[in-house]
Amino acid sequence: MARIVFFTGAGVSAESGIPTFRGKGGLWEKFKVEELATPEGFFRNPKKVWEWYDMRRQAVAKAQPNDAHRLMARLEEECGDVWVITQNVDGLHQRAGSKNVIELHGNIWRVRCLDCGAVYYEYTTPLPEYPPKCKECGGMLRPDVVWFGEPLPMDALERAWDLSRTADIFVVVGTSGLVYPAAQLPYVAKENDAYVVEINPEETPISSIADEVLREKATVGMREIYPRLRERCGE
Numbered sequence: 001m002a003r004i005v006f007f008t009g010a011g012v013s014a015e016s017g018i019p020t021f022r023g024k025g026g027l028w029e030k031f032k033v034e035e036l037a038t039p040e041g042f043f044r045n046p047k048k049v050w051e052w053y054d055m056r057r058q059a060v061a062k063a064q065p066n067d068a069h070r071l072m073a074r075l076e077e078e079c080g081d082v083w084v085i086t087q088n089v090d091g092l093h094q095r096a097g098s099k100n101v102i103e104l105h106g107n108i109w110r111v112r113c114l115d116c117g118a119v120y121y122e123y124t125t126p127l128p129e130y131p132p133k134c135k136e137c138g139g140m141l142r143p144d145v146v147w148f149g150e151p152l153p154m155d156a157l158e159r160a161w162d163l164s165r166t167a168d169i170f171v172v173v174g175t176s177g178l179v180y181p182a183a184q185l186p187y188v189a190k191e192n193d194a195y196v197v198e199i200n201p202e203e204t205p206i207s208s209i210a211d212e213v214l215r216e217k218a219t220v221g222m223r224e225i226y227p228r229l230r231e232r233c234g235e
Helices: 010-014 039-044 046-062 067-079 092-096 154-166 182-191 218-233
Strands: 004-008 082-086 101-103 106-113 119-121 141-145 169-173 195-199 212-214
Touching: 004 067, 004 154, 004 182, 004 218, 010 218, 039 046, 046 106, 046 141, 067 082, 067 092, 067 218, 082 154, 101 154, 154 182, 169 182, 169 218, 182 195, 195 218, 212 218
Parallel strands: 004 082, 004 169, 082 101, 169 195, 195 212
Antiparallel strands: 106 119, 106 141
């Protein structure tokens, strides 16, 4: 049975109404990354950072998984050895039904206490105060996401590396291919003889190594490739 690994970025969730970070209309055109997505920015003004994250949490709460999310989940249900490695923090893959999900950049619904280290999911939105306080000790919470200048969680990165090395088919969906070390994963898959597919309306650095490129949005590309993936996973 073929192992199929999806590697997803902001382009997948964009069709659910969640803005991308880069490119035209991306969040970093409107907001300053150093103020909102770095440890330094958080400690300078935790209230401002939490107001921004709560705005995003409210937008994510209203969003629904789209066909790209749902088809990946369906493929996992039908085939078993199907995995999603995602740079997204919105949890839409899980809401669509995917269980084999590796989150490289954390989850916007998870919080971490800077005092006692507690980590838990907090779905209240809007939050009653900024910054929110830990339910365990009353300490200050931060979003449990990876900010610029921070390392990726080692367990997630190691699992993503292993899956990339052992993938038979590696499908890159809606990612710019610019954020490292995550962007290295398609190259790891290619070096280990995976068949690499890219679904993206724009050219990226990954395009040059892909065996197949679909210049489509995530939903259109997934609808196109799903029957072939379903056939391959049964081999």
